[in-house]
Amino acid sequence: MKPMYHENQSRGLSDHGWLKSRHTFSFADYYNPESMNFGLLRVLNDDIVTPSMGFGTHPHENMEIISIPLSGALRHQDSMGNKHIISTGEVQIMSAGRGITHSEYNDSSSEDVNFLQIWVLPKERDITPRYDQKFFDEGNRKNRFQLLVAPENSEETVLINQDAWFSLADIEAEKQVIYEKNDKKNGVYFFVIEGSVNIDGNAVKRRDGLGIVDGETYPIVAQSKAQLLAIEVPLVD
Known part of the structure; x- marks a missing residue:
């Protein structure tokens, strides 16, 4: 089977001022029927968020959501009671399961944060939501x-x-x-x-x-x- 290739500039672009996001696969207002997913990999967003701005509280369910900061740090809070800073070098994962809400903000008041937001469809649905993050040397x-x-x-x-x-x-x-x-x-x-x-x-x-x-x-x-x-x-x- 021929490899699936996505050139940098061919990705979808969303520019909300406080958020600039490149979408490898169809997401939100970006729709490309030829780029919906790769197997169970559904979302690969390359996000840049301006200082102190971010995503207000919103819901997810039955999705594996991975965040990988490339520069800067994110401030996370969710309905499971987690309050964390996710910094460059760390990886965060949420198994949304039967449903969670969370918010994610740039933790800096002076520098942008750039991170990858990746969604993978789950193996088991409606599990108890779960959170983890880890630093990698x-x-x-x-x-x-x-x-x-x-x-x-x-x-x-x-x-x-x-x-x-x-x-x-x-x-x-x-x-x-x-x-x-x-x-x-x-x-x-x-x-x-x-x-x-x-x-x-x-x-x-x-x-x-x-x-x-x-x-x-x-x-x-x-x-x-x-x-x-x-x-x-x-x-x-």
Whole structure:
């Protein structure tokens, strides 16, 4: 099957003044029937929020919601009683289950926050809502993939209610890393946060995305210093 490629500038754009968001997949007012999802990966938003602004209290249900700050910090509060700051280097996950409400604001009064907001459809519906966040040492992903999100309980990762795995790699120029699937039936969506890489023969640059179904291992060569997120998800519900 031909890889799914999303070039940076082809993504949907929402500009609300306080929020600038790039949408890889159809979201809110952005609708592209050719870009609805990649398997059970439903949303991949690249959000920039101005100082002290953010998303007021709103509901979610039956969705796995992952936030990864790229710069700055988010201030989170939810109906489960959680009040946290999520900073660069951390990963947050909410299993919305049978229903939660939450708010998310830029914690800084002077600097923007840039974060990835990612939604994955759940494995089990109507579960008790759950929250987790964890700090990950960037030294553990130099020229290799560091596992962030996994379906198994572990002190090393955050837990997701789906057979999905998220991994992050910081790759030096001209270095090669290999991504190997955790489940051969899954697909893998690669998102280039910084730099440029060649993934299994496909050239992909900053903020481009590439979804691959075929194969089980993927050689990745950095054309320049790069940071790469791999999102491995089931292809069907």
